[in-house]
Amino acid sequence: MGPDCGREGLGGRVARRPLTWARTCRDGLWEAHTYRLVGALTGQEGTVLSDAFNAVGRLLASGGADSLIKVWDVASGDCHLTLQGHDNEVVADVFHPTEPRIASGGRDRLVRLWDAATGEELVRLPGHSDYVYSLAFGPDGRAVATCCIDGTAQLWSAATGRPLGPPGGRERAYPCRWCSARTGGPS
Numbered sequence: 619m620g621p622d623c624g625r626e627g628l629g630g631r632v633a634r635r636p637l638t639w640a641r642t643c644r645d646g647l648w649e650a651h652t653y654r655l656v657g658a659l660t661g662q663e664g665t666v667l668s669d670a671f672n673a674v675g676r677l678l679a680s681g682g683a684d685s686l687i688k689v690w691d692v693a694s695g696d697c698h699l700t701l702q703g704h705d706n707e708v709v710a711d712v713f714h715p716t717e718p719r720i721a722s723g724g725r726d727r728l729v730r731l732w733d734a735a736t737g738e739e740l741v742r743l744p745g746h747s748d749y750v751y752s753l754a755f756g757p758d759g760r761a762v763a764t765c766c767i768d769g770t771a772q773l774w775s776a777a778t779g780r781p782l783g784p785p786g787g788r789e790r791a792y793p794c795r796w797c798s799a800r801t802g803g804p805s
Contacts, residue, residue, distance in 0.1 A: 681708030
C-alpha cells in the first residue's frame with residue numbers, strides 16, 4: 619500500500635483482465651466482459667469526480683471532492699501515490715500517452731501536471747476564469763488541451779506550461795478530445 623492511501627489491496631485478482639472503472643454508490647473496478655465487480659477502491663474522502671487509466675491500463679488515477687488525486691495500481695488494487703495541491707474538487711485528470719505524467723484540473727481554476735512516479739508537481743497552468751472540467755494530451759504528449767466550464771479552451775505546452783496561442787471560445791462548454799491525424803489538433 620502506498621503513502622496516505624487508506625485502503626487494502628485487491629490481491630492481484632484483476633491482473634490481465636479487461637477492466638472498466640465505475641463510479642457508483644460503490645466505486646470499484648469491474649471486469650468488462652462479465653460486468654462483475656472485482657474490487658472496490660476506497661480511500662478517497664467524498665465523491666470520486668474524475669478517473670483515467672494510463673495508456674497500458676496498469677494505473678488508474680482518480681480525482682475527488684477531497685481535492686486529491688489517487689494513483690492506483692490496477693493489478694493489486696493498491697493506491698501507490700496521493701497527489702496533493704489542488705485547493706478544491708478535482709474534476710478532470712488524464713495520463714500522458716507515453717510518460718509517467720498526469721494532468722489534473724478542477725474547481726480551483728488550475729491545471730497541474732504531475733510526475734506520476736514521484737508525485738512532484740511539474741508545471742502549473744493558470745489562466746481559466748472558471749473551473750477546468752476536461753483535459754486531453756495530444757498523441758505525442760507535447761501539448762495538453764484544457765476546457766473550462768465557461769466555454770473557453772486552451773492549448774498549452776506540456777513541457778513549459780506556456781499557452782500555444784490564444785484561448786478559443788464557445789457559447790457553451792464541451793469536453794476536450796483530440797481529433798484524428800487529419801486535423802492534428804484538439805476539438
